[in-house]
Amino acid sequence: MASGGDQFPPQRQERQPGKEHAMDPTPQFSSPDYKPSDKLRGRVALVTGGDSGIGRAVCHCFAREGATVAFTYVKGQEDKDAQDTIQMLRQAKTPDAKDPMAVAADLGFDENCRRVVNEVVNAYGRIDILVNNAAEQYECSTVEEIDEARLERVFRTNIFSHFFVVRHALKHMKEGGSIINTTSVNAYKGNAKLLDYTSTKGAIVAFTRGLALQLVSRGIRVNGVAPGPIWTPLIPASFTEEETKNFGKQVPMERAGQPIEVAPSFVFLACNHCSSYITGQVLHPNGGTIVNA
Numbered sequence: 639m640a641s642g643g644d645q646f647p648p649q650r651q652e653r654q655p656g657k658e659h660a661m662d663p664t665p666q667f668s669s670p671d672y673k674p675s676d677k678l679r680g681r682v683a684l685v686t687g688g689d690s691g692i693g694r695a696v697c698h699c700f701a702r703e704g705a706t707v708a709f710t711y712v713k714g715q716e717d718k719d720a721q722d723t724i725q726m727l728r729q730a731k732t733p734d735a736k737d738p739m740a741v742a743a744d745l746g747f748d749e750n751c752r753r754v755v756n757e758v759v760n761a762y763g764r765i766d767i768l769v770n771n772a773a774e775q776y777e778c779s780t781v782e783e784i785d786e787a788r789l790e791r792v793f794r795t796n797i798f799s800h801f802f803v804v805r806h807a808l809k810h811m812k813e814g815g816s817i818i819n820t821t822s823v824n825a826y827k828g829n830a831k832l833l834d835y836t837s838t839k840g841a842i843v844a845f846t847r848g849l850a851l852q853l854v855s856r857g858i859r860v861n862g863v864a865p866g867p868i869w870t871p872l873i874p875a876s877f878t879e880e881e882t883k884n885f886g887k888q889v890p891m892e893r894a895g896q897p898i899e900v901a902p903s904f905v906f907l908a909c910n911h912c913s914s915y916i917t918g919q920v921l922h923p924n925g926g927t928i929v930n931a
Contacts, residue, residue: 764810
């Protein structure tokens with residue numbers, strides 16, 4: 639994955655959530671260089687927003703590592719991506735893992751999060767790994783453009799859902815469990831055009847640190863991953879055609895990353911024999927941006 643040059647043709651999707659199957663090129667969720675080694679064998683994982691982008695890559699890596707995988711998606715808008723992901727996971731799953739599951743839900747509301755957790759537990763009996771990944775973002779040039787309805791919408795999806803899913807999932811998680819939250823490089827360096835999104839990502843960092851301290855006595859680790867510019871459906875659904883064309887060029891590697899370049903960070907944090915002494919921390923697959931945090 640070389641640096642420099644144009645990675646992407648100009649493109650724009652008119653609404654969120656974006657659609658992975660409509661992107662050019664489609665994001666890379668797997669790599670022949672990734673060699674699984676049963677790191678998550680026998681584990682049950684729930685990944686929110688797992689139909690596409692980073693979530694799809696995480697689900698695929700988890701399945702290849704032996705986990706039974708469930709993920710959420712937005713009904714009526716992400717159906718094709720969700721079905722594509724289910725097929726990929728069925729092909730990737732190991733013989734002793736159970737069939738994957740896709741659950742449609744708007745995670746901005748507590749009752750929906752409770753229902754998702756219950757469906758997963760009814761199918762698989764427990765949750766060992768929880769990945770809070772679902773998110774949305776919108777550009778703005780000034781804080782004056784962000785009205786109450788938009789602010790509530792972004793916060794509901796990006797941080798309320800973390801609280802809601804965790805509070806219900808914890809009833810079904812035991813010692814050795816792992817919670818991994820997707821934050822962003824923007825939480826550390828700021829982003830003038832993504833003010834509300836950036837604010838939620840900062841909240842996720844604080845949530846990760848506080849929850850880690852709260853759950854350490856229960857033997858449940860809580861960590862985060864803060865990706866830099868990654869080629870996902872959020873990009874053409876958020877930015878102009880010109881911004882999409884130049885996406886990722888500002889980092890030291892001079893290119894956007896692919897979801898498969900982020901997913902192994904989640905595998906590492908989910909695997910107890912890889913990261914058993916790590917909690918309350920954030921990994922930074924961001925193309926070389928120094929954040930010192």
